[in-house]
Amino acid sequence: xxxxxQIKSGNAVLAAEIAGAGAPVxxxxxxxxxRRMWRDAxxxxxxxxxxxxxxxxxxxxxxxxxxDHSAITDLAAVIDAQAGGRKPVLVGCSQGGRIVIxxxxxxxxRLRGLVLIAxxxxxxxxxxxxxxxxxxxxxxxxSIELKARLWLDGPLADENRVSGAxxxxxxxxxxxxxxxxxDIDVAPNYDRLAGIALPxxxxxxxxxxxxxxxxxxxxxxxxxxxxxxMLPDLAHLPSLENPDAxxxxxxxxxxxx
Numbered sequence: 644x645x646x647x648x649q650i651k652s653g654n655a656v657l658a659a660e661i662a663g664a665g666a667p668v669x670x671x672x673x674x675x676x677x678r679r680m681w682r683d684a685x686x687x688x689x690x691x692x693x694x695x696x697x698x699x700x701x702x703x704x705x706x707x708x709x710x711d712h713s714a715i716t717d718l719a720a721v722i723d724a725q726a727g728g729r730k731p732v733l734v735g736c737s738q739g740g741r742i743v744i745x746x747x748x749x750x751x752x753r754l755r756g757l758v759l760i761a762x763x764x765x766x767x768x769x770x771x772x773x774x775x776x777x778x779x780x781x782x783x784x785x786s787i788e789l790k791a792r793l794w795l796d797g798p799l800a801d802e803n804r805v806s807g808a809x810x811x812x813x814x815x816x817x818x819x820x821x822x823x824x825x826d827i828d829v830a831p832n833y834d835r836l837a838g839i840a841l842p843x844x845x846x847x848x849x850x851x852x853x854x855x856x857x858x859x860x861x862x863x864x865x866x867x868x869x870x871x872x873m874l875p876d877l878a879h880l881p882s883l884e885n886p887d888a889x890x891x892x893x894x895x896x897x898x899x900x
Contacts, residue, residue, distance in 0.1 A: 645686075650697065652720035655707035659697035659725065663689030666755070667731040668897065669721060670696040671739030673880060675794050677703030677816045680736070683886035688893060695725045699739075701823030703816070710824045714742045715749055722753060730755040732897060737761055737879060745828050747839050756842040756900050758893055759862060761855050761879050766831020770854040775799060787817045797850030797878030809883050836865040843869040844896045846889065848877030855879070 650657040660678055668688055670681040678696040685694040698705040700712060722731060732755050735743035740762020747757055772780055776798045782789055795813050796804040803810075843866045847859035856873075863871030874881050874888050882889040 645689075648695075648725065650721055650724045652717045653712065654710065655700050655705060655712070655717065657697045657699070657717060657721065658704035658706075659695055659721065660685075661693070661695055661725060662686065663691070663693050665692045666897070666900070667693045667695060667722075667726040667729055668893075669718070669726070669731045669733050670694065671718070671733065671735035671742050672696070672699065672702065673737035673739055673794075675737070675790050675817060676813070676880060676883065677819060679703070679812055679816055680880055680883045681734075684882040684890045684893070687886065687890035688897070691894070692897060693725075693727070695721060695731075697721055699742075699823075701821050703819055707823060709822050711827050712824055713828050714826050715745050715828050718742060718746055719750070719753075732756040732758065732900065734758040734893065735760065735762060736882065738763055741765060742828070744832055744836070744839070745830075747841055748832055748835055751839070751841055754841055756844075756896065757839070758844045758846065758896060759859075760846045760881065760889065761848065761851050761859060762845075762862070764833045764836070764858065764862070765829060766833035767858065768833075770852065773799075773853065776852065787814055790817060793852075794879045795884065797848070798852055800850045800878065805878075805884050812883060813880070836862060837867065839866045840868065842896075842900065844892060845869055845871045846874055846881065846892060847871070848874045848879060848881050850876065850878040852879070 648659040681696040700707040733743040740759045
């Protein structure tokens with residue numbers, strides 16, 4: 644059974660979904676999504692673990708003022724409220740992965756492990772796009788359909804490659820994005836990755852942006868206890884497109900902890 648929860652953090656009330664029992668696993672969504680991107684994958688993990696997926700400020704059903712804030716502080720509030728005093732494994736995709744990395748460097752003693760899915764990293768090199776991708780990225784402001792083309796289909800894959808419920812959910816999530824204010828957690832961490840001592844699984848779709856694939860290889864080579872798994876025929880949001888492709892390696896990672 645999935646239960647709704649509201650978690651207070653400063654002036655924000657973070658909307659969350661909780662399911663299962665056991666060791667906690669907390670899911671942090673991408674900047675083109677909200678907690679709905681995890682529903683099917685988290686349901687599989689909830690058979691053995693307590694799963695917590697929440698909407699960050701500006702996304703989904705979370706309510707917050709437009710103000711400077713700390714995404715790491717919000718994550719700490721979720722841990723305090725929902726982890727039951729146990730160390731969670733953090734699962735983050737894209738911008739959510741960046742927050743997971745920041746948290747691992749800020750308070751590693753509170754965590755059990757990390758799963759990073761195509762994460763961004765503060766202080767990393769600027770992306771270099773092949774010409775075909777550069778033409779798409781240059782179109783600003785980006786419509787929701789263009790975002791779906793880049794992040795759901797994959798920038799070099801066929802347009803509308805992903806359809807049906809996954810695409811409808813992507814559109815609905817992006818229609819719900821609101822202004823949130825400035826995240827103050829901007830310290831560059833790209834050159835600090837070797838200091839992450841936690842067990843880490845890095846996942847990346849082979850249809851994702853080339854620079855993101857390169858970043859994932861760098862993460863796996865730099866974080867001491869990291870493993871990289873490439874996900875065939877998937878792009879930037881694999882849990883939305885093919886939940887089993889994420890749930891399987893995640894379950895294996897959790898079982899080894």
